[in-house]
């Protein structure tokens with residue numbers, strides 16, 4: 001049974017592609033009231049919004065160009081989306097990058113480190129901070145789902161910066177769980193496994209270029225999870241049916 005998101009006003013970051021896009025479309029299929037899409041890929045984000053606006057009668061979708069690593073951009077986007085939707089019930093935060101894959105520590109560029117940490121970790125802090133401010137002012141609070149990864153939480157990563165950032169997103173989310181009144185705002189992280197998205201396909205292509213191991217590449221591709229299966233879990237986590245859920249959720 002699909003999750004019930006009727007009347008939910010949702011911000012989804014990183015919904016131009018991948019898991020975020022699949023989740024935005026599924027949230028519309030679950031009858032969300034309004035979906036605010038935040039991304040830096042304006043063309044693809046608009047395609048997601050167009051798909052939502054054309055496939056359902058109940059959900060309205062709109063895009064904002066929000067660079068998740070930029071404080072002014074995040075604050076402006078959250079405030080504008082809250083004003084458009086009349087509040088924020090759910091944040092599903094998927095925006096992220098994987099750079100620096102297969103780079104040895106000796107040559108790992110500081111600029112790459114900073115960029116990955118700025119988008120994946122600082123971006124999570126910036127948007128959570130602004131969304132919590134809105135949710136605290138609402139009688140019914142809300143739900144915040146951040147995106148960690150098995151990389152940096154239960155295992156390693158192809159990128160030092162990516163693994164570090166995702167472990168830190170998980171830690172940050174646990175701190176929020178401890179300090180925020182969970183009866184008002186539920187905070188959880190989702191940690192996807194290996195999902196068939198541009199982020200992972202780029203990563204596997206880089207690995208193939210480095211190793212030339214076609215058989216390994218083919219096996220990895222065949223074993224990827226469909227983003228729609230992660231979207232099913234994310235939309236459930238966003239729903240009131242999940243109100244007693246706590247802690248991180250891992251997927252294959």
Ligand SMILES: NC(=O)c1ccc[n+]([C@@H]2O[C@H](COP(=O)([O-])OP(=O)(O)OC[C@H]3O[C@@H](n4cnc5c(N)ncnc54)[C@H](O)[C@@H]3O)[C@@H](O)[C@H]2O)c1
Nearest residue numbers: 014016017018019039040067068095096149194195197199
């Ligand atoms: N695909 C996987 O196997 C996997 C596994 C674990 C965790 N994750 C995490 O899931 C999330 C979604 O990943 P995906 O695989 O769908 O990747 P993706 O590359 O398909 O999507 C990422 C989205 O984030 C957007 N984005 C990038 N930088 C941004 C910025 N500065 N501001 C706003 N938006 C920005 C991109 O434009 C894109 O739409 C990421 O946080 C990723 O780290 C993915």
